Amino acid sequence: MKKHLLSVDDLTADDVHTLFTTAAEMHDVQRRQVKKLPALRGRTVINMFFEDSTRTRSSFEIAGKWLSADTINITGKGSSASKGESLRDTVLTVASMGVDALVVRHGASGACQQVAQWIDAVVINAGDGTHEHPTQALLDAYTLTRRLGTLEGKHVVIVGDLTHSRVFRSNVACLTMLGAEVTVVAPPTLMPSGVDAWSASAGFATTYDLDEVIDKADAVMMLRVQRERMSGGFFPTGREYTVGYGLTRDRLARLGPDVPICHPGPMNRGLEIAADAADAVQSAILEQVSAGVAIRMSVLYHLLAGEGAV
Amino acid sequence: MTEKTDPILIKGASLLGERTADVLVVDGVVAEIGTPDAAGARVVDADGLVLLPGLVDLHTHLREPGREDAETILTGSRAAAVGGYTAVLAMANTTPVTDTAEAAERVLDLGRQAGLVDVQPVGAVTKGLAGEELAEIGLMARSRAAVRVFSDDGKCVHNARVMRRALEYVKAFGGVVSQHAQDPDLAGPASCCHEGELSGRLGLPGWPGVAEEVIVARDVMLARHTGSRVHVAHASTAGTVEVLRWAKAQGIAVTAEVTPHHLLLTTDLLAGYDPTYKVNPPLRPAEDVEALREALADGTIDAVATDHAPHARHDKEHAFVDAAFGMLGLETALGVVATVMVESGRMGWGDLARVMSTRPAQIAGLADHGRPLAVGEPAHLTLVDPAAAVVVDRDSSVSLSRNNPWHGRSLSAAVHATLLRGVPTVLEGKLA
Numbered sequence: 001m002k003k004h005l006l007s008v009d010d011l012t013a014d015d016v017h018t019l020f021t022t023a024a025e026m027h028d029v030q031r032r033q034v035k036k037l038p039a040l041r042g043r044t045v046i047n048m049f050f051e052d053s054t055r056t057r058s059s060f061e062i063a064g065k066w067l068s069a070d071t072i073n074i075t076g077k078g079s080s081a082s083k084g085e086s087l088r089d090t091v092l093t094v095a096s097m098g099v100d101a102l103v104v105r106h107g108a109s110g111a112c113q114q115v116a117q118w119i120d121a122v123v124i125n126a127g128d129g130t131h132e133h134p135t136q137a138l139l140d141a142y143t144l145t146r147r148l149g150t151l152e153g154k155h156v157v158i159v160g161d162l163t164h165s166r167v168f169r170s171n172v173a174c175l176t177m178l179g180a181e182v183t184v185v186a187p188p189t190l191m192p193s194g195v196d197a198w199s200a201s202a203g204f205a206t207t208y209d210l211d212e213v214i215d216k217a218d219a220v221m222m223l224r225v226q227r228e229r230m231s232g233g234f235f236p237t238g239r240e241y242t243v244g245y246g247l248t249r250d251r252l253a254r255l256g257p258d259v260p261i262c263h264p265g266p267m268n269r270g271l272e273i274a275a276d277a278a279d280a281v282q283s284a285i286l287e288q289v290s291a292g293v294a295i296r297m298s299v300l301y302h303l304l305a306g307e308g309a310v
Numbered sequence: 311m312t313e314k315t316d317p318i319l320i321k322g323a324s325l326l327g328e329r330t331a332d333v334l335v336v337d338g339v340v341a342e343i344g345t346p347d348a349a350g351a352r353v354v355d356a357d358g359l360v361l362l363p364g365l366v367d368l369h370t371h372l373r374e375p376g377r378e379d380a381e382t383i384l385t386g387s388r389a390a391a392v393g394g395y396t397a398v399l400a401m402a403n404t405t406p407v408t409d410t411a412e413a414a415e416r417v418l419d420l421g422r423q424a425g426l427v428d429v430q431p432v433g434a435v436t437k438g439l440a441g442e443e444l445a446e447i448g449l450m451a452r453s454r455a456a457v458r459v460f461s462d463d464g465k466c467v468h469n470a471r472v473m474r475r476a477l478e479y480v481k482a483f484g485g486v487v488s489q490h491a492q493d494p495d496l497a498g499p500a501s502c503c504h505e506g507e508l509s510g511r512l513g514l515p516g517w518p519g520v521a522e523e524v525i526v527a528r529d530v531m532l533a534r535h536t537g538s539r540v541h542v543a544h545a546s547t548a549g550t551v552e553v554l555r556w557a558k559a560q561g562i563a564v565t566a567e568v569t570p571h572h573l574l575l576t577t578d579l580l581a582g583y584d585p586t587y588k589v590n591p592p593l594r595p596a597e598d599v600e601a602l603r604e605a606l607a608d609g610t611i612d613a614v615a616t617d618h619a620p621h622a623r624h625d626k627e628h629a630f631v632d633a634a635f636g637m638l639g640l641e642t643a644l645g646v647v648a649t650v651m652v653e654s655g656r657m658g659w660g661d662l663a664r665v666m667s668t669r670p671a672q673i674a675g676l677a678d679h680g681r682p683l684a685v686g687e688p689a690h691l692t693l694v695d696p697a698a699a700v701v702v703d704r705d706s707s708v709s710l711s712r713n714n715p716w717h718g719r720s721l722s723a724a725v726h727a728t729l730l731r732g733v734p735t736v737l738e739g740k741l742a
Contacts, residue, residue, distance in 0.1 A: 088627035108629030109513035110583030129631070130513035169513060193516045194507025 004123045008173040023298040040069035047073045049105040063296035095119040137170035139295040147260045152179035159185040160223025167264045189234045221262040252277045260284040315732040319348040323356035327659030335689040338732035362663045364396025364690030366670040369615035376405025381620035387426040388708040389640040391735040394725035396690035397428040397679045403464040409434035409445035411453035418455040433457040451483045458675040461488035477538035488541040496521035504577040504592045519547035530557035542566035546591040548601035567615035570646035585626045585633035607656045612669040620711030638714045645721030689732035698724035
């Protein structure tokens, strides 16, 4: 495994399977009454969140604590530029305190990659702008693997605001690496630039028509659509979006009972996902959250404690 | 304006790479070409070197006043001289903005104090570059600085009515508006990566070529309507080239420049999120680069201009979208153009002189610069070693800044000497 986890591209399929194996063990720990493992005792993990986050930050924090690492959260809203300090200075200041790993969330694409060039500590990308969110992709793939047995040959449909989604970018890389067939669905205004060339070379499919693919899905992943996108002219109204791209009650009825429904959260119930779909028996949304802790424990363990059994 | 200068004999230079002769420079002018008798003159051995008219840069950011930590008129003048330039146009987006006669004269005077190149201020089109009210264009034109080029560079004169009025107004004194073509509705302030597959993959805000092309298309129509002159700064796309070609065929008074970086560097360099490669307009794909080279060779694009944009190190050490736009260019421009256009056989040295000296001087209205290599002409001269192979080292730059995208690259040809009005500013590649 590489030193940092900046992008899904840093991982091989073998790495991912190794991470899943460890995550399964960590998942068992989650069910114990006493959840602490000594693996990272004496190690310091700083969660540097330059952008708001509740679930990812608390997930990393719990993961670190259950592995006995000293975890500290540093949050700073807005870009470092607006504070007059360069990102490099901000990060070097924290790194100089003597940390073993920095978990970085930043509103700017590529920020984690830049940070990794400036410091010696391990850098884990907890979401950089509209670029990547690799631990989210790992927890999604882990959840789906547990539900479906394997991802090999399974058809995963990803729907929503692809342009602005780091979850989509990491997921399409991770799922295709694990052998899934991926179709991404969005209105043309929310398709990323150059997606035709990208999908051709990366081996995934695109469509503007959700109804054309929903019957053939082995799993569906709904992405959050921010209401602000309407003022940007990406689509006219929420109700029009829902009719075209929402997981409505009607579309839910067309999904088999074994087709898992994923959503990275936070959800806009009624916009991209109907309440009935979010709460359906096949919904995997809460499993994703618990898998998130296990996956992040696994990532911290492998990047900080090195290879070997727990 | 001839002043006493020590006689210099440039011995054995190849004039524009076409014919070999000795050139005697006396009192700031070319006194004799051929085999002059020059007893007592200082001899510059130019065997194997190419003599060009001094280079003229239509587009330089010298950062003074306001950001003297990034560059000053003195240090920028040094970089220009080392790059073979004898005149540079200093862009107006300083702090404060060059939007008054007083501000323009101050830039002119600081340039004269430095004394290494003629520093000609560019005036703002609109007050404070705000794009709303015309700046005191006429007073700047009438000032000692005799401003002829007006630009809100860094910002587009987006409002069509304001652009129309500016074009009309500068006709009174033969001025030109140099437009930073970027429709802000199609490419906003965060747009920083050519819109395409790479921006999609990297999740960087896209800067589509069409945001430039729609402004260029509108502006050539405004130039036709007003009968005025418009200049397109840093043309970066094949679509812009198409519009220019059409407009020139119609006889519309449009000129255009291309930067050295848009002639060589491509958008894929952004894959590592290194802000060194963040520039506005952004680096484009190879198809655009090829169209720009072709347009420069066939004259559709008139000039090469550096868009030299020094930045303090910390202004480039932000996340990519937050980092400053721009890259250094003065010291490497000739090497890049020689490598891309001359060494490849697409242009001769005479063509290089046309695009880096003659045409830029004409566009800027600098009567003294970009002149033929002929007796009686002002001795603004650049001697180039065409056989030099240079590996660019950013730490050897005379600029105050280090945002150098050429670091580590090898370029063919190097500036050997530069003469401003017969006085060497650079000899043996070093400041004289």
